[in-house]
Amino acid sequence: MTGLALPPEATGLITIDLDALQDNWRTLAKLVAPSECAGVVKADAYGLGASEIIPALNLAGCRTFFIATPEEGRAARQLAPDARLFALDGLLGGSASLLRAANVTPVLSSLPEIEEWVAEASQAGRPAPAALQIDSGLNRLGLSEADIKALVARPDLLAALDIRLIMSHLACADDPADPHNDAQRAEFDRRRALLPPAPASLAASDGLMLGKPFHYDLVRPGYALYGGQAFGGGATPVNPVVTLQARVLQVRTLSAGDSVGYSATWQASRPTRLAVVAAGYADGLARALSAASGEPGGSVLVAGQLAPIVGRVSMDLITIDITDVAGNVTRGDLVTLIGPGLSIETLGRAAGTIGYEVLTRLGPRFVRSYTGGGA
Template sequence: MTEPLDLSDIPSPLRLRLDGDALVHNWRTLNDMSGRAVAGAAVKANGYGLGAREVVARLSAAGCRNFFVAHWREAAEIADLVPPASISVLNGVLPEEVSAARRIGAKPVINSMDQLATWQASGGGRCDLMFDSGMNRLGIEDHRAGAVAAMSLDVDTVMSHLASADEDVPQNAHQLARFQAVASHFPNARKSLANSAGIALGTDYHFDLTRPGLSLYGGIQRKQLEERIRQVAYPEARVLQIRDLQPGDKVGYNATFTADRPMTVAITAIGYADGYTRALSNHGYFTVGESQAQVIGFVSMDLCILALEDGVRTTPVWVCPRFNLPLSAAASGRSQYELLTSLGYRYDRVWLSKAHKTSESLKSLTIR
């Protein structure tokens, strides 16, 4: 058997250009919108697919002091970058995780009476508490707030989670009222309710600490964020081949597209395994230099076929799928969260300064 190969010098035909300036701008914007509260950052799911370590390093340098992950492995991945006590593990702590939790030093977000018993039995210590205010996901039942407060726990933050902050519905006010009742039992703990969309609901929802996630990475759920949040992620795919089609030529699996005229197409190295959903078959769009190209045929696991505009005889080495998150979500039927977190491991993640964001994309191929 041979030693494992070093993959660091093997280029990928996929890359994700990431705008660190936009990331920091978005956090500062959400922090300002949080009023007297401070904004933390949800960096779970590998920083919503962009790379948790790079995200945390940039946001920490910008002044962010509170980070939220889902799992203990995610906490361990960033615990050398920020004080572990500034990391909250949203899924709480299970008996088999106690040893790792103690070793890492992050705070569990206690979600149930069982988790509370597990934490106390292991020695207790600093923790956060999540109460259910009407979402019926994770969270201690809100009617137990008084009994939990009487336990003299070492609580940093008491929190709940809004289910419908991206909509103007009565549920938001109902959850706010239930959380306010819970919060009254914990006068010495910080309070946190608002996610990205919740920040835009107004000051009543801000309390002491907000927990933006999606909008840090360019997602927009409410109109109040449209002119303030900048795009962060720009996927790009390598052109692998140029083909000329004749009328009647069929394209892709199950021949869902048939050429009705002479056409030139580009075969690109991106597919549904890379988060480019099959739902965009025959109607997704890519930017190809100064022009647009429509996806034709079914999106394959690793490939897309693009119909180049008539008269286009050169194409960039790299092409860009349309990735405006709200528009892409509407076109694909997938949530903005899914679009971000499904950007897989095959992308080279490249954090670039403004001066270098497009230089490599300017190289072109001549169509033969």
Template sequence: MAPLPPATLRLSVDTDALAHNWRALDTMSGSAEAGAAIKADAYGLGVATCLPALRDAGARAFFVAHWSEVPEAIAHVPAGQVSVLHGPSNAQDAAFARATGVKPVINSLAQARLWIDTGAGACDLMVDTGINRLGLSMHEIGDAAVAQLEIDTLMSHLACADEDSAMNAGQLVRFREAVAAIPARRLSLANSAGIALGPDYHFDVTRPGLSLYGGIQRREHEGVIRQVAQLQAALIQTREIAAGESVGYNATFTASKPMRIAVVCLGYADGFLRSWNGASLAFGSARLPILGKVSMDMVVVDLTAAPDLKEGDWVDVPYNLRNAAEHTGLSQYELLTVLGKRWQR
């Protein structure tokens, strides 16, 4: 097969900014060690790119969600540094954990018994302190199966850490109750936003995720967390339209004067959803407003501010996560994880 032509979508990861963000969050974690959530292909930015940068910055505890995410992770770090958050659902999962050496996170009494019955060994344990997702309920922490586990990290997950909510303090109280009842080598409660809640929430290991990749959830992150993802898309056609002509599906934009416009190779198949309608792309300091609706594979922009652009030129996609979230109504998590496969990384 002939080699593929160059891509018309580029996603670059600023690994220096990524390493800076981990070091900043590690410093904010005080005496605790900052780990790194690398689930969902490092929040859409690529484990193969991000994990070595995080490892080299100093991270030693890594968290994935699915068993399918394990092979790529352990290609870069020792298996014992990787925890699988969804835990073992069957004997095959347990066998895979032992064969690779990664740690399952036990989330229920059923998982605890499965892990014990298939041979036990080191694991992590999630206790639910109020988010009501995965994790042992508080009334289950005294069960005999829990006492048989060899727990490396006892953890819970905050529901409202990005807000100044009374729920944070309530979860902290319940986590301390679990800590008093369950022996473990290490303790972990705080996610990215939880780190900013202060030392009471840090314990031994923090688990930053979104903020590693440029997400800003609390004021304490402002001026500290740097943008990591830089996106560019190519112009694939330019054209002139007359006053009265419309652009795109449903003719939602009609030109009031003659205009020079460009079709950009970018659409909702690439994670650039219709919630971006009304936004602008950029060329240097020039803003290029999107005209009409975002399509599956393309958008159309106004070239008035950059009239010399031509087919094959590249424009920037605004991906400051906080600003993008405000415009689109998407969460900062979604903005990263919806990015598709066509980006050349």
């Protein structure tokens, strides 16, 4: 939905600022120029809604997108008919025809994938467009040096590929001081030199902040586009995109000694005002945000003031201590879980996780509302 109206049946509201999203992409594109700036929109654009995110980025000038699965590729093709699309998960067994039908280029990470993709593309009678992923030290998906040499030793198979991109992925890009970064870059250069020349890509959101030597021909920001700040070497020049708010269902008063929530893990040490909020672990708020007496958990913002979560996060509800909040809090008010003064990273740290997981786990009961994004 567009605008800020919250339907009466909705428990909470995720507001996505498409103007900020577009500005973030333009800023990063300028930062890495003349390298191309792509957009990673896998996992439904990190849970924010690919149906709105992809057209907004395309309108801003983004022409290359990375998704993960064939179904994500099919949907993205409908949203950006003329864009280049790369499928990061490569070929799921038997999915080659689906990718070819949607004009999605798979990122191939093994010889069996390459063989399957070439066999599929041979039906069209032309080389198979593909990206090749090199394992440069992450030890996840990627061609090993032995795989690369085996591919090169099969000139018929290599000639059947139209290599559009050679890529790899950094393991420690969030820490600019980690020696893995330079070691992986050197290994990437060494291994890709064994292959025919092709455009190269190494950096995602954090890697692009490591400087020009990591930019190559294309960078692949995802989290940073959505306002994420995971880079440990300073602020990424992007602005927040997401605000998350949830409804107050009830306000109640506790006496000193009263307990709150399952297992009575938190007891009031004073007369306490409590607000019950319609958000829980079914909505993506980690149970680790729970607070026991003497052990802090997460916090929310109430009228711009921090209020701690008390007791256990349950499936549909959290309880917050609003005793020290100035002003009146009533049923129906909205409290802020992500927004100015309470970043995605802050929520992630309180839950013992990262902002990426926070975004991608936000549940469907929260209404997504989109602002901006026009020409």
